[in-house]
Amino acid sequence: MSSEASMLVPTPPTIKRIERISPTLYEAAMKCTSRAAWLAGGDGKLVPPHPRALLGTGVHAVLERARAGGVAGTTEDEWRSGAERFFDEKMRQLFAATHPLLHAKFDGPDRLPFYNLFRARAAQMAADAAASLSGRAGHAIARSSGGGLAVEAALVSKDGRVAGRADVLDSANATVIDYKTGAAGDSDPVTESELRQLRLYAYLANQNGIAIARGVIERADRSRAEVPISAQDAAEEGRRALVVLDGYNQHAGKPFESGASPSPDACRFCPCIPFCEAFWRTAEPQWIGQCGTHVEGVVESVEGGELVSINLNATRGTGANGPAVVTRLSREWLTFSGAIPQPQQTVRVTDAAYVEESTAPAVFRADRVTTAVWTVRSQAP
Known part of the structure; x- marks a missing residue:
């Protein structure tokens, strides 16, 4: 837990140059340069996270472990139990390091709203992943551009200016998979933001010699949505990401407020609201x-x-x-x-x-x- 964390409005950082852009920074910078600057260089411990975000991080850690074959067992019950134990351990670590306001509100991580729901979803998804792995004859978990299934595969474009870590990169089926802890919306099964993210992962895979033809969103409620991704669409998304990166770096060295673009959409769920003067003026x-x-x-x-x-x-x-x-x-x-x-x-x-x-x-x-x-x-x- 940061000793500096308090309820005094934090001082925003100066916008710093970044050499490469990730899918998360890409999405933030499309809405607001200042929001991206906070994600890139701000001290996140100074602002309390939403409990659901903390729980989502725990779910993601369980799925990464399960996809990498790290959940022991041979039956669904054993996989679920192992995933639940790992989730509890991870959440204790995350809660211990989070903003003290959450400690003042909740006695422990298991007191966070919807803790048991997220725990159960993580366990079920981990069991599904473990069952899938156990059914692959001679399966291998790869972390390179070679064939097979790559979990949390770190990818960098040829020019080094775009980087990302796909949840699952299945080169054998030309598929990139991204996990989401929330349920699907009422309209499209895949949002525009999610589609951009999948296309950018496909761009990075293509840059590393891995052909991707489709993207998949898997959610904690076990729903699954698939979209086709052409090489042209992936390349165009990569081009747009570089344009956004160049636009962001034009603000490097300037005050935080210089990059702010407050609007109802840009400020939705924004962690910068407590200290963003542009928001309060607008x-x-x-x-x-x-x-x-x-x-x-x-x-x-x-x-x-x-x-x-x-x-x-x-x-x-x-x-x-x-x-x-x-x-x-x-x-x-x-x-x-x-x-x-x-x-x-x-x-x-x-x-x-x-x-x-x-x-x-x-x-x-x-x-x-x-x-x-x-x-x-x-x-x-």
Whole structure:
């Protein structure tokens, strides 16, 4: 756990040049250069992750182990039990290293919302993978550009400017597979973002002499979606990634804010919201539906015992401006890293559950899973 982690708004990093772009950075930079800069060079431990993201990391680790033949056993029950034990161990490690706000909210990793659901899904998917491997006569797990099944295959383009790590690269079937911990959306079985990622993996495989003709998304609910990928589409995705990389590097050495492109879509699930000045200058109440409820304001008073309410004058964000109250805050969430916010201090409340604004003051209800209260640094006179 980072000793510097607190609820003081972090100082954003200067945008640093990057020599190569990954699928994750590619997707972020298409929306916002500053968001990509944070992913590339920011200290992620300064911002608490969403519990689902932490659980997703645990699921991914289990699947990587299973695909590499690292889950012991000969039956489905044995594979499931082994995967569950590994998931528990991995989650203990991840939870120990995460932001202290999650420690203040949850007694342990097994208290995270949906822990047992993610654990069961990871175990079942691991058992499916182990069963698949056991059925391959003379199967081999490769980590090179040779034939066979490559798990977490690290690939770099010929020019060294694009790199990625595919979950599974099945050269024998000309297929790249990517795991997703969430369920499929209501519209397309594969999103545009997922399709770009698959095409970029195909581009990297092609650059390494591995022909890819299709991409597959496998989800934790055991659903599976397949899309064709032509060599031309893969090459075009690689070209676009290089254009995005060059555009990103034009901001190298500049302040974080210079690359910000705030919008309802770009700011959706963005970890930079607590410290992104461009977001707070631009955000409007109409953004709530896409990027959630976030409010900045000056504290007027703090009330309550174990459950705290903060009365403030809201001035910016996606919530209604004017008199407001943030309710249902646990005192422990506010005091683990210092004192409760005081009158005249400016705070930013991110990811409140919802807003009631039919009467004054507007009511912002805290959500145990997502809400954080940040103190804005005092400005020098």
